[in-house]
Amino acid sequence: MNYENEEFFAPGHGMCAGCAAPIIVRWILKLAGPNTIVTNATGCLEVATTAYPHTSWRVPWLHIAFENAAAAAAGVEAATKAKGEKLNIIAFGGDGGTVDIGMQALSGMAERGHNVLYVLYDNEAYMNTGIQRSGATPWGAWTTTSKVGKANPIGKLRPKKPIAMIMAAHGIPYVATANPALFQDFKKKVKKALSIEGPKFLHVLSSCTTGWRHDPSKTIEIMRLATDTGLFPLYEIENGDFENMRITYKPKKFKPVEEYLKMQGRFRHLLKNPEYMEKLQKDVDNWWAKYGKYYRP
Amino acid sequence: MEVITRGAVITEPGNSVENKTGTWRVFKPIIHYEKCIRCLICWQFCPEPAILKIEDEKVKKETPAPKEPLKRLPVVEIDYDYCKGCGICYNECPVNAIEFVKEEK
Numbered sequence: 442m443n444y445e446n447e448e449f450f451a452p453g454h455g456m457c458a459g460c461a462a463p464i465i466v467r468w469i470l471k472l473a474g475p476n477t478i479v480t481n482a483t484g485c486l487e488v489a490t491t492a493y494p495h496t497s498w499r500v501p502w503l504h505i506a507f508e509n510a511a512a513a514a515a516g517v518e519a520a521t522k523a524k525g526e527k528l529n530i531i532a533f534g535g536d537g538g539t540v541d542i543g544m545q546a547l548s549g550m551a552e553r554g555h556n557v558l559y560v561l562y563d564n565e566a567y568m569n570t571g572i573q574r575s576g577a578t579p580w581g582a583w584t585t586t587s588k589v590g591k592a593n594p595i596g597k598l599r600p601k602k603p604i605a606m607i608m609a610a611h612g613i614p615y616v617a618t619a620n621p622a623l624f625q626d627f628k629k630k631v632k633k634a635l636s637i638e639g640p641k642f643l644h645v646l647s648s649c650t651t652g653w654r655h656d657p658s659k660t661i662e663i664m665r666l667a668t669d670t671g672l673f674p675l676y677e678i679e680n681g682d683f684e685n686m687r688i689t690y691k692p693k694k695f696k697p698v699e700e701y702l703k704m705q706g707r708f709r710h711l712l713k714n715p716e717y718m719e720k721l722q723k724d725v726d727n728w729w730a731k732y733g734k735y736y737r738p
Numbered sequence: 739m740e741v742i743t744r745g746a747v748i749t750e751p752g753n754s755v756e757n758k759t760g761t762w763r764v765f766k767p768i769i770h771y772e773k774c775i776r777c778l779i780c781w782q783f784c785p786e787p788a789i790l791k792i793e794d795e796k797v798k799k800e801t802p803a804p805k806e807p808l809k810r811l812p813v814v815e816i817d818y819d820y821c822k823g824c825g826i827c828y829n830e831c832p833v834n835a836i837e838f839v840k841e842e843k
Contacts, residue, residue, distance in 0.1 A: 446793070451752035452786040452820035453759055459824035463785040490754070493746055497754040624782060650824075658825025658838070661783055 444474040454497040455489035459657025461647040461664060462486050462562045464621050466533065469560060472631045475500060477529040478517050482510035482538030485569040485649075486562065507542045510534045511550040514557045522556075529635060530556065536563045536577035540604045551611040551640045558634050558641045561604065564649035572652040576602040579672075580724070581717060583707045584652070594710060595717065600724075605678070608642040612681030615641040617689075619675060622646075622665035626675055626690050633677075646673050654706020666701040668692070671725040676735065688736040695729075698722050755820075759786070763823035766841045767816060771802045773835035776811040780827035780836065788821035789814050 449470035456463050462485060470477065477500045481487045487504050490497040505513040514532035521528050532550075534543050539561040550557060566584045567573040574584040579601045583589045587597040609616040615637045619627040627645070634641040648664050650657045667673040668690065675690045698721045702708035711717040743749065769780075781789045792798070792813045801813045816827075828838040 446791060448787055450787070451754050452788055452817070453754035453757035454786075455757075455759075456785065458762060458785075458822035459826060460785055463787075464783055467785070467787060468782075491748065492754075494743075494748055495754040495757060496748040496750075497752060499752040621783075656825070658829040660785075660824070660826050661830050 442474060445471050447471065447475075449475065449477075449499040450490075451497045451499060453495070455492055456485065457489075457650055457657070459648075459650040459660045460485070461621060461649075461660050462535075462564070463490075465560070465562050465645050465647055468621070468628065469531065469631050470500060472628065473529045473531060473558075473635055476527075477501075477531060478521070479503070480505050480510045480514040480517060480530075480532045482532070482534035482543055483507040483569075484535035484538050485564070486533055486535065488569055507538050509546045510538060510543055511557070511559055512546040514559070515550045515553060515555040518555045518557050529558065532557055532559045534559070534561055535567075535569070536561060536565060536604075537567045537569075537575045539563075540576040540602045547608075547642075548611065551608060551613045551642070554613075555640055556638055558643065560643045560645060562645050562647040563604075564647045564652060565601070566649070566652050568649045568652045577604065581708060581711050581721060583654075583710065589710045594714070596707070596710065605642070605644040605676075608644075609678035609681055609683065609686075611640075613642065614639040615677065615679055616644075617642075617675075617677035618644045618646075618673065620646045620664055620668050620673060622661045623668055623675065623690055630677065630689075652707065654709075655704055659704060663701065663704050666696065666704065670696045670698045670701045671729055672698060672701060672721075674728065674732070676732075686732070686735045688732065689738065691733070691736045691738075695725075698725055758819045759822050760788075760817075760819045763818075763821060763841050765823045765825060765838050766818070767821065767823065767825065767828050768837045768839060769814065769816060770835050770837060771813075773804055773833055774814070775804065775833055775835070776808050776813065777832060778812065778814065779830050779832065781814050783826050783830055785824065785826065786817075786820045786822065788817045788819075789827060790817055
């Protein structure tokens, strides 16, 4: 059955204008259909879509604490299995609830082999509580806990945690990075993930107008640049087989990282210093020099 | 006084439609149908969702289109009750068929 013309995510939610997370959720639910149960870690998505007594969800939905969306999804999966029901169990978590606080529950779910699709919508900081740095915040980004000033002209001093690689190292059937701005690729990966039995992990980039400091109308444009500059590569890894990892999209001509950075207030300070831009460009170039051979469209 | 349900369970799916978030809008997107090629990109990227895909045959035929054969395709319509005016549709429209104007209150 195709449910693309149905909406399982209702309007009237409190997500900021221009937020990318509802686009991701809306489409994953469309592709999963009504036979779905969702668990949702604490975060923007949970807070803004279920302000009591209202909910935007048209599928069964459970609010779970910050750290255990994956554990609860595993429990739901075990229960449906015991009852002999076949449902899509999807867990949504932000980057805080996934790469930091929810990490151990997620790792446990993967190790036990539950048939769950875990979706990380990665807006690269704790946006819900007011833009604090997380393990997924990239090097050089301003946040309220990686402030930019005389003592620290860079912002966040540590690189982004490679969460997709970490999940792939668990040897689970399917891990992919996706970007809704590259829509066909995103859709294909969601469909593929839903068709596979066992634990699946999708790392989806999700722009935050408030935290990334950009005009709400530029959401998709900026996310597209993240991939077109090479900063957010799109790949998939099956069964932890890194040798057969597949980069699914490669821009015909890479854009300089500057184009991505200059559209966002959180990177504004980097533009003043060519050294920082060069460092970021080099990081990207190194990644592609190492992994570019895995481009297999 | 409203009684809180046990476990704060919400029993009515999708009842957030009661919140008319269209009041948030500062800028308002307007579709110019004589330019719209019905590619559905705006519908695809709307985060609310506040862009509706209309499949009704009568609406498809009666809505203006730049070329006659396009009238076979679904029509997009903005639901101003919920549109927060983010402008993603205006920014992503490949043929600039969406105008983005200051909301008059």
